[in-house]
Amino acid sequence: MIVFTHRWPRGAGYVSEQENQVWAALDQVLDPELDESIVTLHFVERVCVEEPGSVAIFFRLPTYWCGANFTYLMVEDIYTHVRALAWVDQVHVYVQDHFAAEEISTAIEAGKNFAEAFPDNTGEEDVALQQLRLGFQKKSFLGRQERLLRHLLRHGWSPQRLATLTRDALATEVLTPMGQRLRDRYLALRDEIATVGQKPLAFVTLEGEAIAPQDFPHYLHEIRRSRVNIEFNTAFCEGLLQTRYGLSFDAEQSGIDGEKEESCESSATGRLS
Amino acid sequence: MEQLYEKPKGGWTMYRTADGESIFVLDGHVHWWNASPDNWRNRHGQEFIDCFHDYQKNLSPKAYIWEDEKFRQYDQETLLHDLFVEGYDDMAIFQPTYLTEFYKAGFNTTERDGELWRQYPDRFLLNGAFDPREGEAGIEYLHFLSEEYSIKGVKLYTAEWRGASKGWDLRDPWSLRYLETCEKLGITNIHIHKGPTIKPLNMDAFDVHDVDEVASAFPNLNFIVEHVGLPRLDDFCWIAQQEPNVYGGLAVAMPFIYTRPRYFATIISELLFWLNEDRLLFGSDYAIWHPKWLIEKFMAFQLPQDIADETGVSLTLEVKRKILGENAARLYGIDIPKQLEKIKNDRFHAQVA
Numbered sequence: 166m167i168v169f170t171h172r173w174p175r176g177a178g179y180v181s182e183q184e185n186q187v188w189a190a191l192d193q194v195l196d197p198e199l200d201e202s203i204v205t206l207h208f209v210e211r212v213c214v215e216e217p218g219s220v221a222i223f224f225r226l227p228t229y230w231c232g233a234n235f236t237y238l239m240v241e242d243i244y245t246h247v248r249a250l251a252w253v254d255q256v257h258v259y260v261q262d263h264f265a266a267e268e269i270s271t272a273i274e275a276g277k278n279f280a281e282a283f284p285d286n287t288g289e290e291d292v293a294l295q296q297l298r299l300g301f302q303k304k305s306f307l308g309r310q311e312r313l314l315r316h317l318l319r320h321g322w323s324p325q326r327l328a329t330l331t332r333d334a335l336a337t338e339v340l341t342p343m344g345q346r347l348r349d350r351y352l353a354l355r356d357e358i359a360t361v362g363q364k365p366l367a368f369v370t371l372e373g374e375a376i377a378p379q380d381f382p383h384y385l386h387e388i389r390r391s392r393v394n395i396e397f398n399t400a401f402c403e404g405l406l407q408t409r410y411g412l413s414f415d416a417e418q419s420g421i422d423g424e425k426e427e428s429c430e431s432s433a434t435g436r437l438s
Numbered sequence: 439m440e441q442l443y444e445k446p447k448g449g450w451t452m453y454r455t456a457d458g459e460s461i462f463v464l465d466g467h468v469h470w471w472n473a474s475p476d477n478w479r480n481r482h483g484q485e486f487i488d489c490f491h492d493y494q495k496n497l498s499p500k501a502y503i504w505e506d507e508k509f510r511q512y513d514q515e516t517l518l519h520d521l522f523v524e525g526y527d528d529m530a531i532f533q534p535t536y537l538t539e540f541y542k543a544g545f546n547t548t549e550r551d552g553e554l555w556r557q558y559p560d561r562f563l564l565n566g567a568f569d570p571r572e573g574e575a576g577i578e579y580l581h582f583l584s585e586e587y588s589i590k591g592v593k594l595y596t597a598e599w600r601g602a603s604k605g606w607d608l609r610d611p612w613s614l615r616y617l618e619t620c621e622k623l624g625i626t627n628i629h630i631h632k633g634p635t636i637k638p639l640n641m642d643a644f645d646v647h648d649v650d651e652v653a654s655a656f657p658n659l660n661f662i663v664e665h666v667g668l669p670r671l672d673d674f675c676w677i678a679q680q681e682p683n684v685y686g687g688l689a690v691a692m693p694f695i696y697t698r699p700r701y702f703a704t705i706i707s708e709l710l711f712w713l714n715e716d717r718l719l720f721g722s723d724y725a726i727w728h729p730k731w732l733i734e735k736f737m738a739f740q741l742p743q744d745i746a747d748e749t750g751v752s753l754t755l756e757v758k759r760k761i762l763g764e765n766a767a768r769l770y771g772i773d774i775p776k777q778l779e780k781i782k783n784d785r786f787h788a789q790v791a
Contacts, residue, residue, distance in 0.1 A: 198669065229485040232643060297642060304672065390672035393708050398669040400698055408496040
């Protein structure tokens with residue numbers, strides 16, 4: 166079930182059911198590095214349903230230099246998800262203000278893979294791009310796992326309980342709204358990763374191994390890096406996007422449990438911690 | 439010129455705390471670029487500098503945001519004033535960026551930076567750059583840089599576009615030869631910049647894993663990963679934890695101290711946890727960001743208690759002192775008291791007094 170957590174960006178006037186369906190499909194597309202929906206990230210500027218069955222999507226990025234590989238993955242996913250709508254015959258994705266815009270858009274529409282889109286890459290196979298995707302899925306997994314674990318620990322869960330919890334028990338656990346969101350995101354990705362998805366325990370390493378209760382503090386330290394990295398990158402990219410296009414929005418991505426930014430300045434006496 | 443005042447403890451530095459303590463600042467990363475339209479080779483020249491400008495606009499306090507014209511090309515007096523009069527830098531390291539595929543005369547080359555270095559050799563350190571794809575010719579050029587500019591460090595941009603090449607890896611055979619040459623020539627500081635590439639790689643242009651192997655292979659060289667490997671901070675921390683000769687340059691991370699202080703707190707505490715206070719280096723990345731506000735805010739900064747508790751680290755005055763100057767001084771063989779004596783009467787001090 167798709168949860169509409171925000172209103173789609175829209176101009177004045179009527180928004181059709183078809184447009185809504187396109188936005189919902191786009192919401193399934195994630196930025197591989199930031200592990201967040203391209204709609205939430207405001208990468209989708211506009212959706213146009215013009216002739217029957219024809220959809221145009223206007224896509225933008227924080228910089229002209231954003232990696233062609235990641236851009237390609239996102240555009241490919243856009244194409245796949247929108248094309249899957251029953252009434253859609255044609256999808257045109259317009260990548261704006263990007264060094265490889267035209268090659269990417271044209272190639273994907275023609276059904277070419279990355280290597281075919283960029284024939285300069287002699288000897289490279291498309292397999293490498295899928296490996297890239299998997300590599301970032303793993304980073305995203307750790308980020309989602311870390312956030313969920315921190316949330317549960319803050320709500321009084323013990324390492325013992327976390328270590329023995331099964332996946333199925335986690336799925337039905339009663340949690341706060343934030344906890345539910347973190348849980349659902351965690352399980353959705355967990356199920357996609359081969360080494361992890363089959364395991365009965367809720368919380369395992371990327372290799373599918375259990376984590377002993379006494380090892381939780383150390384493990385959390387390890388995976389915190391992944392979450393911090395994704396968080397920073399998201400803040401950086403979102404900021405650049407707003408500057409580049411003159412936008413202003415509250416980043417959906419907030420700290421754990423919606424923590425606000427605090428002042429970190431010392432008092433005027435110059436005393437330092 | 440006689441000193442009419444009692445010499446402050448720690449020497450005549452630009453920055454002093456409210457209690458009168460001197461903090462020596464060695465800015466690890468500055469540029470003197472020419473990105474004016476007549477230097478653009480193609481559209482990429484414009485897009486590159488515009489992207490830099492977005493970094494400035496997005497993260498700087500409003501008063502420090504420049505107009506396009508100035509940002510594309512600022513003169514040497516502007517740079518000198520910003521760094522040494524207003525900016526609290528006592529010294530600064532020029533880190534070159536060539537980008538000859540985007541700029542006719544290069545962006546911020548060793549030769550161009552060298553003009554300023556020659557005029558103020560006690561204020562600047564000048565680094566070179568190499569591209570192992572230049573083969574034997576590049577080795578000769580490295581010798582030339584060493585003789586001409588006494589370089590003690592190089593900045594490497596592994597994702598840089600060159601003809602049909604997709605960028606290079608530190609582990610490539612030619613790269614290893616270059617690193618051996620660096621060791622022979624006493625060029626001990628290898629600054630690595632992982633950046634976006636316009637070549638459509640299917641690999642990750644930001645990947646820092648090649649640093650791991652070369653750091654092990656060359657224990658006598660120092661590998662400074664610029665902007666602490668962002669956007670691959672997680673991998674950088676993993677590598678740096680294991681390799682004692684891997685350091686982190688704090689450009690790009692530090693500006694968050696103004697707009698997202700809590701994120702900055704998280705990052706700096708993470709870095710102190712995985713590395714230590716001896717392996718982090720301040721860098722403004724001027725003229726993207728101005729050292730004045732970066733240093734003021736850093737000196738005033740305190741870690742929120744919950745973040746400090748989580749990692750067990752602390753950001754004391756001593757730690758800040760190391761980050762702002764002592765660590766870089768150690769890497770570049772700068773005797774701080776001696777250096778401060780050399781510069782205490784120069785034109786920049788006179789302007790501040």
